[in-house]
Amino acid sequence: MYTLQDAQEQIASEMDQSATAPTAGGTDWNIRKNALNRALIDYENSSDWDNLKVVYNSKVTAAGFATLGLPTNFKKLDGFPGIVWDGSTFNEFPVVDPSTNRLYLDSDKYVNVFTNEGDGKYMYIHASTLSSGASVQFTYYKSPQSLASATNVIECPDPTFIVQRALYYIYKGREDGRFPEAKVEADRILARMIENEASRGLAYKDRSIQNQLEQKGFRIGRD
Numbered sequence: 001m002y003t004l005q006d007a008q009e010q011i012a013s014e015m016d017q018s019a020t021a022p023t024a025g026g027t028d029w030n031i032r033k034n035a036l037n038r039a040l041i042d043y044e045n046s047s048d049w050d051n052l053k054v055v056y057n058s059k060v061t062a063a064g065f066a067t068l069g070l071p072t073n074f075k076k077l078d079g080f081p082g083i084v085w086d087g088s089t090f091n092e093f094p095v096v097d098p099s100t101n102r103l104y105l106d107s108d109k110y111v112n113v114f115t116n117e118g119d120g121k122y123m124y125i126h127a128s129t130l131s132s133g134a135s136v137q138f139t140y141y142k143s144p145q146s147l148a149s150a151t152n153v154i155e156c157p158d159p160t161f162i163v164q165r166a167l168y169y170i171y172k173g174r175e176d177g178r179f180p181e182a183k184v185e186a187d188r189i190l191a192r193m194i195e196n197e198a199s200r201g202l203a204y205k206d207r208s209i210q211n212q213l214e215q216k217g218f219r220i221g222r223d
Helices: 004-015 027-045 098-103 159-173 179-198
Strands: 053-059 066-069 074-077 082-084 090-092 110-116 120-126 135-142
Touching (some): 004 027, 004 159, 098 110
Antiparallel strands (some): 066 120, 074 135, 082 090
């Protein structure tokens, strides 16, 4: 497991020629921590990553139309929510834009995902016969854990990208001439991660399924 402490030591090795990271909580530590968290956001938003995919199981507490609070790290759904809506019948509910709810009947089954400012994200389940205690399951993409303390683990398959991207932001902020090189290296690592993500191992049943670009001869991360 690669932690914030490890990343701070890697940055110190390059920038300070020191094997020791700055003192935790000090100015240098916090500036570099902020750059690392910014790099982590870049990683999160650059692709749909398998390691950020989570299976969620819950139950509703009210019968009829219900609102379900979503996890604080929820980013977006990966598929249709599966709901045992009447206590015994399972269906996959389509996700509908809330602005189109008026187009559906009270008997229709669907969900909305929305955000209440300052109050998190919610899933509204539209099923007039929804039973209290009905189970809900779906897969979603989460936001990686923010790096706050030295022991926080970096949720990235290749943490060297986080380090290299952070170096780019630090060098750029200092108008250091090394920032273009740092960005090129970070982009190279990112391209390699995306290519590896698209090349599934033998254990995956769907590993040989090609997307439209690959069917035309393109290789993800290379072309």
